[in-house]
Amino acid sequence: MAEAATNSVVTQRIEVAPGLVILRVVPDGWELPEFVPGQFAVLGLTGSAPRCPLSEPDAKPRDPDKLIKRAYSIASSSVAREYMEFFITLVHSGALTPRLFDLQHGDRVWLSPKASGLFTIEEVPPESHIVMISTGTGLAPYMSMLRTQLACGGERRFAVLHGARHSWDLGYRSELITLERLCSNVTYIPSISRPNNEPVKWAGQTGYVQDLWIRRLIDADWGFHPTPENTHVFLCGNPAMIEQIVKLLGTEGFSEHSRKNPGGQIHLERYW
Numbered sequence: 001m002a003e004a005a006t007n008s009v010v011t012q013r014i015e016v017a018p019g020l021v022i023l024r025v026v027p028d029g030w031e032l033p034e035f036v037p038g039q040f041a042v043l044g045l046t047g048s049a050p051r052c053p054l055s056e057p058d059a060k061p062r063d064p065d066k067l068i069k070r071a072y073s074i075a076s077s078s079v080a081r082e083y084m085e086f087f088i089t090l091v092h093s094g095a096l097t098p099r100l101f102d103l104q105h106g107d108r109v110w111l112s113p114k115a116s117g118l119f120t121i122e123e124v125p126p127e128s129h130i131v132m133i134s135t136g137t138g139l140a141p142y143m144s145m146l147r148t149q150l151a152c153g154g155e156r157r158f159a160v161l162h163g164a165r166h167s168w169d170l171g172y173r174s175e176l177i178t179l180e181r182l183c184s185n186v187t188y189i190p191s192i193s194r195p196n197n198e199p200v201k202w203a204g205q206t207g208y209v210q211d212l213w214i215r216r217l218i219d220a221d222w223g224f225h226p227t228p229e230n231t232h233v234f235l236c237g238n239p240a241m242i243e244q245i246v247k248l249l250g251t252e253g254f255s256e257h258s259r260k261n262p263g264g265q266i267h268l269e270r271y272w
Contacts, residue, residue: 005110006045006108006109006110007027007028007029007030007110007111007113008025008026008027008028008108008109008110008111009025009026009028009106009107009108009109010023010024010025010103010104010105010106010107010108010109011024011025011026011083011105011106012024012083012105013103013104013105016087016168016169016171017166017168017169017171018054019089019090020087020088020089020090020137020169020171021087021088021090021100021101022075022085022086022087022088022171023085023086023088023100023103023109024076024083024084024085025043025083025084025085025086025109025111026082026083027111028108030113031081032081032082032083032084033113033114033115034078034081034115035074035078035114035115036078036115036117036120036122037074037077037078037120037121037141037144037145037147037148037149038073038117038119038120038121038141038144038145038269039073039074039115039116039117039119039120039141039144040071040072040073040074040115040116040117040141041071041072041074041084041086041111041112041114041115041116042069042070042071042072042111042112043069043070043072043086043096043100043109043110043111043112044067044068044069044070044096044109044110044111044112045067045068045096045099045100045103045109045110046063046064046065046066046067046068047061047062047063047064047065047066047068048062048064048065049099049102050099050102051098051099051102052090052098052099052101052102054090054092055090055092055093055094055097055098055101056092056093056098058095059093062095067110068095068096068099069096069110069112070095070096070097071116072086072087072088072140073086073087073117073119073137073138073140073141073144073236073269074086074115074140074141074144075087075139075140075141075143075144075172076143076144076147077144077147077148078144078148079147079148084111085143086140087137087139087140087143087171087172088100088101088137089136089137117269119141119234119236119267119268119269120145121145121149121232121234123257123262124232124267125232126156127155127156127230128156128230128231128232128265129156129157129158129159129222129226129230129231129232130156130157130158130159130231130232130233130234131158131159131161131218131226131231131232131233131234132145132158132159132160132161132234132236133161133209133210133212133213133233133234133235133236133237133241133245134160134161134162134163134209134235134236134237135162135163135164135209135236135237135238135241136163136164136169136237136238137171137237138236138237138238138269139160139162139171139172139236139237140236141234141236141269142160142234142236143172143175146158146160146179146186150179150183150186151185152179152182152183152185152186153183153184153185154185155185156185157185157186157187157222158185158186158187159186159187159188159189159218159221159222159226160176160186160187160188160189161189161190161191161209161212161213161218162176162188162189162190162191162209163190163191163192163193163208163209163210163212163237163241164190164191164192164193165192165193165194165197166192166194166197166198167190167192167198167202167204169192170190170192173190176188176190187218187221187222189205189212189217189218190204190205191204191205191206191207191208191209191211191212192204192205192206193206193207193208205217208241209241210241210244210245210248213245213248213249214248227252227253228252228253228254228255228265231265232257232265232266232267233245233249233254233265233266233267234267234269235266235267235268235269236268236269236270237269237270239270242268242270246266246268249265249266254266256268
């Protein structure tokens with residue numbers, strides 16, 4: 001059927017860690033859509049596509065000809081539209097991710113012809129600084145924002161707070177460390193919640209990512225505390241993390257941005 005026809009090719013597959021992969025996808029015979037950093041696209045494979053070896057069997061039989069579709073945040077820049085990049089975590093019992101994890105260089109996949117989503121910095125005042133807080137693959141939309149909209153050394157400050165269980169789960173860590181070293185207006189603070197599992201002693205921050213705000217680590221680098229008057233905060237990833245930080249920020253006068261409250265300073269993207 002026409003819906004099930006794959007229209008794109010995997011041109012790069014990077015296994016960041018067990019259960020974490022970065023896929024670059026290039027359209028075959030058509031142009032990538034324009035998108036705004038922070039938006040998402042949809043990937044799809046048919047039910048006949050094989051699952052990766054470590055996954056669980058399908059919970060129910062899948063139509064071999066029907067596309068299984070899921071939305072994933074775009075991690076690549078919106079300027080150089082040669083490919084779309086996705087940072088994906090394996091859901092062992094999931095319908096699509098075990099199939100995506102079985103893809104190799106040159107394999108075909110379905111990519112939506114348009115991107116969607118409102119999780120962008122387009123409505124953030126240009127004079128406001130930006131704090132990006134995420135867990136796991138919730139980092140993906142921030143990579144697109146930084147790769148596209150960061151003015152290195154500019155007046156707008158960016159802080160990236162990324163939480164994961166282990167150091168090897170901190171995707172894009174090398175790139176973010178490099179950005180922090182090259183750009184005086186970039187702060188990168190990773191944290192791991194299971195430091196006792198590290199083969200080499202972890203010298204960085206530990207605990208949940210919300211602890212980084214409580215410890216005021218951004219203040220130490222910026223020289224001032226982020227407030228609703230000078231900063232917007234983006235939250236992406238684990239819903240429990242988001243709920244806790246929204247409550248925490250609420251005590252400091254931040255409010256959630258929405259269509260009903262367009263003046264809010266908290267922007268949300270829940271991953272499951």
